[in-house]
Amino acid sequence: MKMFGRMMSCCVALLLTFSSVSAVRKLNSITHLRSVGSDISSQEDCLRLLHWFANTVDINTNDDIRLTFGPNLRDYGSHQYRNDEELLEALPRGYQYYSLGNIHREGSLRLPPHVIQSEQDDGNRARIIIRVREQNVDERISRIIDRVYITQHYEAAEHRKRDYDPKPTYGITTSLLRAIRRFPMDSDNINLLRSLRNRYRSDADDSQLSEIRNTWGHLACLGLLLFIVIQHTSA
Structure with missing residues (x-):
């Protein structure tokens, strides 16, 4: 019985470990x-x-x-x-x-x-x-x-x-x-923005891409990433 109890304790400990990791x-x-x-x-x-x-x-x-x-x-x-x-x-x-x-x-x-x-x-x-x-x-x-x-x-x-x-x-x-x-920290290339928009199926149109580019400057790719993730979440 003591051996069974120890085995049960070990099993519970393992389950707790796996559950905490997963x-x-x-x-x-x-x-x-x-x-x-x-x-x-x-x-x-x-x-x-x-x-x-x-x-x-x-x-x-x-x-x-x-x-x-x-x-x-x-x-x-x-x-x-x-x-x-x-x-x-x-x-x-x-x-x-x-x-x-x-x-x-x-x-x-x-x-x-x-x-x-x-x-x-x-x-x-x-x-x-x-x-x-x-x-x-x-x-x-x-x-x-x-x-x-x-x-x-x-x-x-x-x-x-x-x-x-x-x-x-x-x-x-x-x-x-x-x-x-793929969204670099130092690019406002409009063709890259279009490519990323299409790759990740964003519904940003060209005027919105231009606005992101004008607002974010060299961080335009970060601005687009935020648009893709956050706009999708709030939609």
Whole structure:
């Protein structure tokens, strides 16, 4: 009976572990991103941050995501994330979680103004969490990201502003990062905007594309991404 009890306890523990891990849904495409937009209250801030991240990291042909900055240096508002609230799965040996996007943390590299301004307007809640594995390669430290999450802190009214809200927490796949990278940070080419509109079946007409281009300037592709995701959500 004691052995049976221990087996039952182990089974329950495993079920709880699997349920907690599987609770973080993965987003694989722009379509998936559009479908969950209503879950993210600081939606535009999260999208701006995610767009910046996708266009900042390196992704090679093997789908390895490599950091181009130092999370230990507090670059881009980064700091170690301890997962105290067990939002994510327990860390394997040799891995570390980092949180990115806190505009109040000073580092040698800062987030671009269009991300900082958005965060200021909505209370500095949007975050990206990455799981990083460090390797020694030719006497250099190589940091490879094998998990990416988008999340946000609770609203101030929840009185849990230091914790992350599990509802708008999603795993971001390499496929989605590659899709977002099709919207570069430095282009207002109208032909590219038309191509992206058609690819993602947006109903933005040419006059709306011109308005996005005039409003957003070199960030016109980001403006179109926000239009595609947010307009679809609010429709």
